[in-house]
Amino acid sequence: MRFGIVVFPGSNCDKDCFYVLNDVLKQDVEFIWHRESSLKCFDCIVLPGGFSYGDYLRSGAVAGLSPIMKAVIDFAKKGGLVLGICNGFQILLESGLLPGAMLKNRETRFICKYVYLKTENSSLPFTGFRPDSRVLKIPIAHNDGNYYIDSLGLKELQRNNQIVFRYCDRGGLVSEASNPNGSVENIAGIVNRDGNVLGLMPHPERSSEKALGSEDGLLIFKSIIAQSKRGHFA
Amino acid sequence: MLTAEVYIMPKASVSDPQGLAIKHALESLGYKNLNQVRIGKLIIIKLDSQDKKTAGQQVENICRQLLANTIIEDYSFKIKED
Numbered sequence: 539m540r541f542g543i544v545v546f547p548g549s550n551c552d553k554d555c556f557y558v559l560n561d562v563l564k565q566d567v568e569f570i571w572h573r574e575s576s577l578k579c580f581d582c583i584v585l586p587g588g589f590s591y592g593d594y595l596r597s598g599a600v601a602g603l604s605p606i607m608k609a610v611i612d613f614a615k616k617g618g619l620v621l622g623i624c625n626g627f628q629i630l631l632e633s634g635l636l637p638g639a640m641l642k643n644r645e646t647r648f649i650c651k652y653v654y655l656k657t658e659n660s661s662l663p664f665t666g667f668r669p670d671s672r673v674l675k676i677p678i679a680h681n682d683g684n685y686y687i688d689s690l691g692l693k694e695l696q697r698n699n700q701i702v703f704r705y706c707d708r709g710g711l712v713s714e715a716s717n718p719n720g721s722v723e724n725i726a727g728i729v730n731r732d733g734n735v736l737g738l739m740p741h742p743e744r745s746s747e748k749a750l751g752s753e754d755g756l757l758i759f760k761s762i763i764a765q766s767k768r769g770h771f772a
Numbered sequence: 773m774l775t776a777e778v779y780i781m782p783k784a785s786v787s788d789p790q791g792l793a794i795k796h797a798l799e800s801l802g803y804k805n806l807n808q809v810r811i812g813k814l815i816i817i818k819l820d821s822q823d824k825k826t827a828g829q830q831v832e833n834i835c836r837q838l839l840a841n842t843i844i845e846d847y848s849f850k851i852k853e854d
Contacts, residue, residue, distance in 0.1 A: 595813075596841055603838065632841070639843040641786065646793045686786060686844055720787070 539766045540566040542580040544610065544626075546601045547572070551587035551623065554743040559584075562746055563759055572604040582619040582762055583610055585626030587679070587741055597640060597682045598628030607633050619663055619762060620735040624680055627727070627737030636730055636737045637695070638687035643680070644720025650679040652752065653718055653740060655726055656706040659699050662729055663765040664736045667757040673710045674703075674754040676740040678718060678726075683739040685721035685728075692722060703727035703738055774819045776831045778839055778849040781812035786844045815839055824851050 541559050545552045552569065560567040570577070572590075577583065590601035601607070607629070614620045614635055622630040630636040643649055655674040657665050687695065695701050703726040707716040717724045719739075727738030742755025782788045788810050795809040817834070821827045831849050840847035 595839070599838065599841070639841050641782075641844060642789045644787070644789055646789045684787075684789070688785075688843075720789070 539581045539763050540568075540579060541582050541584060542568050542570045542577060543584045543586055544570045544572060544606055545586075546588070546590035546604060546629075548590045548592055549586050549588035549625070551625075551741065551743060554741075555584050555586045555623070558743045558746040558756070558759060562756070563763065565763065570606060572601065572606045575605040575609055577606075577609045577613050577618075580613070580618065581766055582621060583613060585610070585620070585622040585629050586743075587624030587626060590625055590629065593682070596628075596632065598625060598630075598632040601625075601629045602632035602634075611635060614730070614735050617732065617734055621664065621758075621762070622735070622737040623741055623743065624678075624683075624739055627739055628682065630735060630737040635735050636728055637691050638685055638722075638728070640682045641684040641686050641720070642682050643684050643718075648679070648681045649683070649718055650677070651718070652677045652745075653726070654706050654708055654710070654716065655703040655740060656710050656712055658701045658704055659729065662702065662733050662736070662761075664729070664758055664761055665702060666761040666765055673706060673708065674740075674757065675752045676742055676745045676755050677752075678740050679744075680719070680739055683719045683721065685719075685725045685739075687722055687725075695725075695728060698731050700728050700731065701725055702729050702736060703740070773854045774821050774824060774827050775852045775854055776817040776819060776827065776849050777852070778815040778817065778831065778835060778847060779812060780815065780835075780840050780845050780847050781810060783844055783846055812845075818854075824853070827851050 745755035
């Protein structure tokens with residue numbers, strides 16, 4: 539499978555994603571500089587974490603207008619898989635590929651820690667790994683991860699099964715106590731209506747080897763590769 | 773030349789953790805009568821233009837396209853002659 543990782547000025551998880559996909563999972567991977575205006579022959583595009591454009595104005599706002607994003611939007615509209623991690627999720631929101639917006643964390647500080655995630659939709663190319671009951675342990679590292687959407691938008695997300703990951707405790711219980719940043723409905727990750735664009739705040743690439751304390755992030759990447767082998771998408 | 777002063781504020785319905793933190797800090801300084809503190813942005817744009825009406829339309833587009841995220845923010849602006 540062929541992955542493209544978009545590099546913006548200020549991206550800082552691009553090499554981690556490359557390492558996991560290329561070295562750990564033995565996939566074809568290529569970096570794509572944000573000034574490029576076309577995408578060729580990719581099965582999945584990754585928008586990595588970091589601080590594109592120094593988070594100036596709003597996280598992801600300036601990167602959302604980069605030349606490559608027009609190509610990413612076209613790619614997504616044709617059904618290509620897009621995975622936005624942390625700042626990549628913020629860019630997907632700002633570019634309109636996903637609904638809602640990010641506010642500063644409720645506690646007004648940067649949070650870097652492991653969290654537990656409940657998978658609410660396991661019928662996606664990104665989540666074919668386990669039954670819904672499985673809790674994932676994946677770290678977050680962000681300042682603006684307080685997901686906001688108005689009540690109408692939330693209903694739409696719920697109706698279309700677009701909420702993919704929610705912050706929970708070790709036992710899988712979703713509660714205010716397990717909400718690290720104030721996100722509406724403990725939302726940690728959502729997908730677009732067509733199910734091919736996923737944005738999530740936690741970092742699967744930082745939990746893809748045993749030495750890192752968790753391999754649960756690998757399940758997301760492995761799901762993408764497994765779906766591809768089954769021929770669900772080109 | 774014209775100068776546009778663009779004000780971006782979090783919508784009233786949206787929480788403003790920064791404003792809340794500043795309110796708490798001010799209260800610790802002894803200011804006990806603060807009802808609310810909200811934090812926004814002021815963006816100043818100088819335009820090589822004489823026509824206030826056209827400049828207004830342009831700044832409106834600029835706000836919508838980039839400066840404000842209208843899901844969480846409101847914007848307003850004034851256009852002044854230098």
